[in-house]
Amino acid sequence: MIANALRDMVKVRGRFHRSVQLTRDWRTQGSLGEYLLTPTMRDLAIQMLRSITVPNGAKAWSITGPYGAGKSAFALFFTDVLSHRPSLHADAASVRQEAGFELLPFLPVLVAGQRAPLVPAMLAALAQALRDVDLVLAQTADESAHRPDANDHEVVELFELAAEAVLRAGHGGLLVIIDEFGKFLEHGALHPEEVDLFVMQHLAEAATRNTIPIALITILHSSFAEYLQGVDDLQRVEWQKVQGRFVDVAFREPVDQVLRLIGLALETRFPPDLETAYRMVISSVVNAPALAEARRRLPLEDLMQDCAPLHPIAALLLLPLFRSKLAQNERSLFAFLTAQEPYGLQEFLAESVWEGGPPPLCRIDRLYDYVTAALGTTLFLGDRAHRWAEVAQALERVPASAPRLAAALVKAVGLLSLYGAPVGLRASTELLTLAFDDATGVEEALEYLKQASVLVYRRHQHAFALWEGSDVDLEDCLAEARLHVGQGNLAQRLKESIGERLGEERENAGVRQIVARAHYIQTGTLRYFLVDVIDGTPQSLREALSAPLTPGNGQILYILASNLRDRAELIALGRELTEGNDPERHLRILAFPKPIHGLEDTIETVEAWAWVQNNTPALEGDPVARQEVRARLLHARDWLEATAGQILGLRGYLFDASSSEWIQGGEMQPARSAKEQLGWLSDLCNDVFQQAPALHNELLNRERLSSAAAKARRNLLEAMLQHEAEPNLGLSGYPPEVSMYRSLLLDGGFHQLAGQDWNFGTPQVPWQPLWQAIDNFLVSTVGGPRPLPELIDILRRPPFGLHEGPIPVLLCAALLTRRDDTALYEDGVFVPELRIEVFERLTRVPGAFAVQRYALSSEQQASVLALDGILHTLHFAPANGNGAPLLSVVKPLVLFAAQLPTYTKNTRQVQPPQAAAVRDALLRSRDPYTLIANELPAAIGIGSLAPQDATLYAEALKECILGLQEAYPRLLADIEAQLRAAFDLHGSSEEARSQLQARATPLVGRAGDRTLALFVREASRLDGRDWRDVLGRVVNNGQPPAQWRDADAAIFQARIKPLAGEFLRLEELAAEQRVSGAAQILRIGLLDGQMQESREVVSVTPARSERIESLSEEIIRLLESLTDGSEESRRVRLAALAQVAARYLQPGEDLQRG
8 A cells, every 4th residue: 555644634724823913914814714713702702792782781891811712813803703894704794693783894903912001002003093094183193102191081082083083984983902911011010100001991981981882802811910910009909990891701712612623723635544544543432431531521522533633532631731821722732733843743744654554643642742842841830840840750760671652651641640630531541551552562561660660550540640759848948948038139139040040150240241233343342331230229329330340341230229219319319420521431321120010029939949959958869849949940030030131131031221211421311222222332432432443353352362362462462573674574374463463553554664664653543542642641751650551541441442452562562663762661670672571471460560751861862872872883783873862772781781691790800890880780770761871870980971971981881891791701711721721731722622622532431530520521522612611510510601600710710620630640540551451450649748749550460460469468467467456556557558659659669560
């Protein structure tokens, strides 16, 4: 048999694919004819039509029913009945005929509900409806809609005039329907000072007494009382008076009619064989004994056949399930039928094919899967939350190895225990077998689930139920929690509750941030307004406004007043505190919401459930209760956001500025739409930061740079310092620093071509105000250095508002441009050379740096020119002619001193003697001006500078510099002289080095002493190295001569002679060994009282060793026979041996030598 796809055989009528929107669908009229009129709704329409025609009949109705029950669809149908001739709906004419309704068509005035004032919405709808009837009256209504002072009587009068006008135009009356009227009531609850809801009372009274028919219908999800939370007793009484003018119509279809609607909604074209199969299966199910109670309540056989491919048990559960508080009644029901959602009917149809045999059925376990996927955590809220949590926990305890139907049965038992009773179903073995059509599989799975304590069989009910695993009384826990919460600052508690939901730390932060988007697009600078909430007290307001703003950004403060009187006083104080010319005050915006009723209770509920979650040990072992607590807490936070979301503009909520009074710059501001508000914030930033240049570089123009951007900025700074004269600063390719260079330094005109070279200079026009501010600051430092953070603060605040990112680059450009007359100080010490290491520290710790600009007198300028010429002759710097600036002289001098060897920085052995004082002055210098004008003249011996002293000053300084340059070379020359004397070296320096190297080479590896061994090794490989430095380091234990002090030079002199003696002795041993070839060489030496040494080197050859050993033993025996073991005896023996040795060491002795 050919496979038949179910999706090709089952369709849902188009009318059920979306919910009705009254004003839209009346305008398009596309779905008017598709409304399925049930007997209940037909009776309601006839009753209302008859009441309109009866003189004393009701003319005002309040149709109340739960979400998704079809109220708006009925209102659309009723509008068609009253207002169309002929009507579009097929049943409209018969309804009018049965009601005896013969009036002319009514003019519909349809109002869509919104959380806004009621009167403007009603008048706007009236104006729209009258455009083709009475244009003048329509314009009047439109003008009144935009007047904030329109009162109830004017509105009622306009509706009465409209009714007369439509009668003259050939209509039978005026039909006013306000869809989703509850939204207007919600707005009224939040804004109790707006009393326009009472227009409904007056309009209902006018409709009742008017000879011209006015029919008034409101559509609500709940009664008026449900919208009265947070309203005081007086307002509650007034609202109830309004409700009393309306006939309340409870809108709900009976179960059998809803099942009939399902059958009518499903259009099926089954092949005959499949239709027969469905009829047989459905008939066997609905007539089974397990459905006896359901048959007693409903005509199942008649209803269920049209509901295929829904399984009858699943179809029966649709009604109580979607009419529970979880869902939106028929709207959720038909969403299950029509929506392309996981586990919905449409997915089932797409997955199912029939190839003969049993027909595919959408069963109860799929219904469970759809509900959990569609509703999510909402399941764990409300009166049945605990039961849903038990089902979820039971499913978690069913492993993958369980019988095939185990999980499906848990879902079925869960749904039946929750919603089976209203339709006469219980989870018996027989019913579960019918639900899955597998007796063996059901029996096996049920037995497994009983053994695993997932299900329990209740004999008195003859049904299965879920094992109840929770013993925690959450209501008691909640009551206990309320004793521990609710303390402290309301605004802070609100921020903490919202912050916990957002996963953010809110203790010192605001509720959210609003970016001035248009300003960002225009300037490239991202600025935001921090939205914060404070308590409605004068002290809180003063403290919040005195707290410093983050530079370059703004603030929006919501002040929560507890009542209207306090709010008015705070508004007056806010205007006083924000007025003035301080630019930053213009970035402080105050919002005073109307008192938010129920806010504190909602916050307390959030806190209480959070307390239960964190302080109830019993939850640790109770996953069911734990899941319910999580859901309750989530719901409480959702409700809190819903309470404050529109007012504060939280994420996911449409911002409602009209809920607050606004103050900026000491003036009241109008309420703006969300889009207008964003534009206003950008306009404020444009006004306050009017001289902020555009910098479109997202890497650099930021308050906090990423690690990659910070590295790129460092590379850019290094290129500025080292490659200023090169095009593009020597940068090539496309690294991020290139984009930084082009967007700021090149496009801004800082790096410019002057003649043949590139350098830094005055930028282009957009950057010139900022550049002038930098120059003005530097001019102010002529009298003394100023901390760099003061300049940074000027750049960060209005009118510039720079972010931190580009500031080091701009400072570097400024210092390079003014390098000759502006000095940089670090920790009070002059920085002679701008290096990348300096700017790395400057970026990290700008507070350690200061700047100063210098201006010289004519006498000082003469001295500087003279010094400049001297430096030129010393090849320190090029001559600057008549305009030599101070720093061009100071920097080379200070750098010269800083780069001197450590020895030269410390020695007193310099010529002329004043050179040491000059050196110390340069090294200790903290101020360029003081150095040139006072410290160096004093070091040289010139008391005060006069114009005639300039040449003398320069020449004396030159002699001192030359002396300092010669100090270290002189030390090396002294080292060489001592090496020559100690080792008897001759000739030029190179020849002396070669002599020592040649002598040391054969000694490598022979010395036992560590210092001597190192000296020999280094002396043997002096090629390409300064031998004086190398050997000086060896003799002084690794300390190079460049780091010596005067004492170290003396130590070298004391050590070199003994070391040379050891070197000579090692040479003698090596020479003897080379001559004799003996394996053992002995050296004997004696020093007499006249410091004359006698020495001899002998070799122990194999031929001599036997005789040497024999003679040695005889001498030892002789000496030991003459001793008594005392120290004196030991000394006598040594002296005797010395005398014998001295005799044999004398030249000319007749000794046989080796």
